[in-house]
Amino acid sequence: MSRGLSSNSGSITCRRCVMTTTERLKRIGSQELRKRLGPNLVRGLIASVFIHSAIVSIGLFEWSDAPQKGGRGGRIVQIPPPQSPPEKDRYTQPIRRFEKPVLPEVEIPIPVEEEPKFVEEPDPEIPEMDKLIERYGTSSDPAVQEQNGWGNGEDPLVDLDVNSAGFEKPWEKYVAREIEPVPLSTNPRPEFPSIAAKAGITAKVRVWVLVGVDGAVEKWIIIDTSAPGLGFEEAVEAVIGKWQFTPAIQGRQPVAVWVNIPFSFRIKN
Numbered sequence: 202m203s204r205g206l207s208s209n210s211g212s213i214t215c216r217r218c219v220m221t222t223t224e225r226l227k228r229i230g231s232q233e234l235r236k237r238l239g240p241n242l243v244r245g246l247i248a249s250v251f252i253h254s255a256i257v258s259i260g261l262f263e264w265s266d267a268p269q270k271g272g273r274g275g276r277i278v279q280i281p282p283p284q285s286p287p288e289k290d291r292y293t294q295p296i297r298r299f300e301k302p303v304l305p306e307v308e309i310p311i312p313v314e315e316e317p318k319f320v321e322e323p324d325p326e327i328p329e330m331d332k333l334i335e336r337y338g339t340s341s342d343p344a345v346q347e348q349n350g351w352g353n354g355e356d357p358l359v360d361l362d363v364n365s366a367g368f369e370k371p372w373e374k375y376v377a378r379e380i381e382p383v384p385l386s387t388n389p390r391p392e393f394p395s396i397a398a399k400a401g402i403t404a405k406v407r408v409w410v411l412v413g414v415d416g417a418v419e420k421w422i423i424i425d426t427s428a429p430g431l432g433f434e435e436a437v438e439a440v441i442g443k444w445q446f447t448p449a450i451q452g453r454q455p456v457a458v459w460v461n462i463p464f465s466f467r468i469k470n
Contacts, residue, residue: 219437374459380450382412384462388444395431404428406437406464414455416446437464 309398405427411420421441423434441462448455 207424232356234237263380345450376456378449378451378456378458382416382449382460385445389438389440391464394436397428397431397433398468401468402428402431403467404431404433406433408437408441408464409459410441410462411457412446412449413457414448416448418442418444433466
């Protein structure tokens with residue numbers, strides 16, 4: 202029996218030795234947990250019960266403004282809103298408004314062109330027609346023709362006839378006038394070409410003459426001759442630029458006009 206017990210005890214001790222190595226930590230942890238869990242668990246349960254009971258009691262409590270019987274009555278006092286300060290204190294200084302600056306009006310003078318001043322020029326002195334004719338005569342006067350050898354003299358005769366430019370207009374231009382220009386009797390006459398005089402050849406030459414406002418010849422042009430190449434044109438050109446006329450008159454003012462002057466060269470029998 203003793204042997205059997207000894208063998209059993211030896212096996213138990215061996216098992217205990219084996220269990221102590223693996224379970225020792227678990228046993229130690231459970232013991233520590235039991236030591237700490239006991240008081241903390243009790244405290245947590247007490248706190249939980251207290252909190253839940255407080256919540257339930259708040260839900261069951263009746264809220265009312267009326268005072269409860271047997272207790273002191275209370276009243277709700279409304280606090281008035283804060284009063285705003287008076288207007289004078291609120292706006293102590295006036296608000297400055299920024300106004301647009303008003304620019305002064307500036308008058309800009311408009312330049313006005315001065316009108317040209319017209320200076321009245323005195324009318325040119327026009328010699329009277331009667332005085333000129335009385336002093337010099339005209340080429341159509343028989344006495345003047347006889348004096349100048351254009352009439353009954355023995356020299357070859359050159360007839361002169363002044364026609365208006367209104368019938369044959371040079372360059373299609375005509376100037377109106379009230380008084381026609383008249384050639385002066387002192388004008389030099391053209392010489393008869395000697396070759397034509399010996400041969401007994403006569404001719405007629407027509408000349409356009411521009412008479413200026415002073416009566417002088419400004420331009421001339423020979424437009425026709427009946428015997429060209431015998432010196433009749435040259436004879437007229439030699440003297441026509443020296444001629445003088447009484448100026449043409451339009452509205453009491455002298456005007457420049459073109460006139461047609463035919464020169465007739467003939468030999469008296």
